[in-house]
Amino acid sequence: MHIAFLLPEYPHEKLPKSAGIGTSTKNLLKALVDAGMKITVFTYFQNSQEVFQDGDITIHKIKLQKLPVLTWKFNEGIIEKYIKKIHKQTPIDVLEVVDWTGITANMTFNIPQVMRLHGSDTFFCDLEGRAVKKANFDRERKAFLKADKIIAVSKFVAEKTNALFNSNKEITVIPNGIYIDDFQPNHTSVQENTILYFGTLIRKKGIIELAHIFNELIQQNDNCKLLLVGNDAIDIQEKRSTWEMVREVFSAEAIKKVTYLGTVDYDRMKTLISEATVCVFPSLAESFGMVTIEAMALEKPFVNTNYPWAKEIVKDGETGFLVHPKSHKEFAEKINLLITNKELATRMAKSARVAAMRQFDITNIAKQNIAVYQSLVVK
Numbered sequence: 001m002h003i004a005f006l007l008p009e010y011p012h013e014k015l016p017k018s019a020g021i022g023t024s025t026k027n028l029l030k031a032l033v034d035a036g037m038k039i040t041v042f043t044y045f046q047n048s049q050e051v052f053q054d055g056d057i058t059i060h061k062i063k064l065q066k067l068p069v070l071t072w073k074f075n076e077g078i079i080e081k082y083i084k085k086i087h088k089q090t091p092i093d094v095l096e097v098v099d100w101t102g103i104t105a106n107m108t109f110n111i112p113q114v115m116r117l118h119g120s121d122t123f124f125c126d127l128e129g130r131a132v133k134k135a136n137f138d139r140e141r142k143a144f145l146k147a148d149k150i151i152a153v154s155k156f157v158a159e160k161t162n163a164l165f166n167s168n169k170e171i172t173v174i175p176n177g178i179y180i181d182d183f184q185p186n187h188t189s190v191q192e193n194t195i196l197y198f199g200t201l202i203r204k205k206g207i208i209e210l211a212h213i214f215n216e217l218i219q220q221n222d223n224c225k226l227l228l229v230g231n232d233a234i235d236i237q238e239k240r241s242t243w244e245m246v247r248e249v250f251s252a253e254a255i256k257k258v259t260y261l262g263t264v265d266y267d268r269m270k271t272l273i274s275e276a277t278v279c280v281f282p283s284l285a286e287s288f289g290m291v292t293i294e295a296m297a298l299e300k301p302f303v304n305t306n307y308p309w310a311k312e313i314v315k316d317g318e319t320g321f322l323v324h325p326k327s328h329k330e331f332a333e334k335i336n337l338l339i340t341n342k343e344l345a346t347r348m349a350k351s352a353r354v355a356a357m358r359q360f361d362i363t364n365i366a367k368q369n370i371a372v373y374q375s376l377v378v379k
Contacts, residue, residue, distance in 0.1 A: 031366035042351035102139030112376035115147035119287035177362035183297035196276035206282030282325035
């Protein structure tokens with residue numbers, strides 16, 4: 001079976017830096033290849049036109065053509081025409097698309113389409129209390145309604161998207177996954193009293209709340225250190241570096257204990273997770289949360305947001321702690337509890353890894369995806 005993916009991002013040195021969608025998708029694509037699938041990736045709005053291989057996966061970069069007006073509409077046509085050309089050369093059985101900005105809203109293919117809900121602009125605007133652009137809403141809803149099958153990475157994003165688009169479409173929930181064998185716990189190099197946040201430095205991930213939380217934590221335990229790892233985003237409200245903003249929130253005492261590393265490669269990131277005492281995920285807007293399952297697989301104790309998507313991944317008090325990110329004092333207390341009560345932290349971390357092995361093994365998750373693809377292929 002030949003499955004093609006139309007994506008805005010993909011993790012590769014020949015492409016711009018990728019975030020969560022890229023990482024989770026690459027894990028899935030590798031597992032699909034291992035299961036015998038032929039995989040093609042179309043990445044759009046790129047700075048050049050190129051075709052190259054990432055192992056057994058064929059990657060097509062589709063160059064963005066900029067015009068004084070109607071750039072989006074013009075490029076929709078370019079993308080559609082390009083995919084049809086490749087389909088004619090090497091027939092595609094299923095085309096998977098993302099929900100973000102409804103890229104396929106005005107494209108027509110004689111290929112069955114699966115849409116994966118990672119979280120549309122409409123979805124995130126609703127969570128953040130922002131107004132969505134009408135053009136984005138219209139495209140996203142149109143693309144959503146025309147898809148033949150819908151897969152969602154969480155029950156929460158499935159139900160929320162149906163509600164936002166006034167729909168009752170059947171949606172299959174399949175979480176993101178990881179190669180569990182690539183995440184082997186290593187407790188020999190743990191750095192005492194180190195709290196780790198990894199992910200984009202952006203308002204919706206709760207990074208500003210984390211600054212307030214760490215200010216509280218320092219009052220409870222002045223031995224704590226905070227390590228931040230991830231790309232610095234331009235804040236959507238203040239239009240400046242989020243890291244600059246966050247630095248202003250830390251107290252004079254707290255900022256002395258904060259280190260920001262920027263972005264690191266995937267292997268280095270796994271090492272940093274292993275070295276951390278506790279991981280923290282105070283996100284305010286999410287559809288799933290890859291960072292959580294990576295920490296779970298590496299057998300790390302953590303404190304997570306208590307928002308709905310996290311409750312689908314974490315069992316509060318057993319595999320991790322769930323706390324509202326704006327409850328700064330309580331969030332800090334849970335972090336400190338995991339730092340000071342090593343027996344509790346170890347027990348929860350071990351339970352987290354067992355849960356990750358059971359729920360998020362990419363090999364099993366690939367099989368669930370293949371079943372959806374096969375349901376669309378005419379026998």
